[in-house]
Amino acid sequence: MELTAGSHAPAFSMPATAGRTVSLEGFKGKPFVLYFYPKADTPGCTKEACAFQEALPQLGHIGIEVVGVSKDKMPALEKFAAKYNLTFPLASDEAGTVVEAFGAWVEKSMYGKKYMGIDRSTFLIDKTGTIAQVWRNVKVPGHAKAVMDAVAALA
Template sequence: MPETAGPAEGTTAPAFTMPASGGRTVSSTDLAGKPYLLYFYPKADTPGCTKQACGIQEALPALGKTGLTVIGISPDPMKPIEKFAAKYNLTFPLASDEDHKVAEAYGVWVEKSMYGKTYMGMERSSFLVGADGKVAKVWRKVKPEAHAAQVLEAAKGL
């Protein structure tokens, strides 16, 4: 799959509706006219994903000042997502994309390899979407430790 799959900066963000933690539903329709961040992560409660989620949770007050809504998305079913959210007191919605339709629309359902085996999985990537519904910034193969700071910096420019 080419590196440029999924929406490019300046293009309209693909639409979505997914179940999310806390009994919520997240959808692009509900977010129309507001900036938001979709961050895709491979698996709830794994070291990198935990680091990334906790970093974003810590940055939420500052991100909130920019008017940004943050949504984490993984291919996990709701049960592990709810456990993950509760374990780390994650207050932003974590959405379940079990059929990976949203991940495919964003070009982040990719072939990965580990220990010589290839499989399909979620690429750790994020998409910052402006209030106009267009992708303002794309981060591919995100480093969990640095991500919250990068998002905050970009969100200030929206």
């Protein structure tokens, strides 16, 4: 089933950087941004993470937290977070269950070869755990600003 605005967010719990655990239950009563990205420390993913880091003060001011999710192992995520001073949680979904639950595990194609990978997607989830907005096939430039605009409308 395709998740859309108005769908209830699937339950999740994942280990995250700085010894944290992130879960849908843990965000109960607080709106948050959950974004999926293919691989830590690659050019597009780095730009996206840094853009969200830059937006954190404004998002935090209106009570919105950000969580990045990939299938990377924790050591790679810790290294990525440290390298770019990313203070928001980067969660590890090694098994891919959360990525799949949110419909971000998709068939991709590069140079004519088909393979499975993470679709760069972002979900704005309201304080009741309902998806307020979905962005699929995200293009990094301007994306954090689009998310901030949507968050401002939600707040």
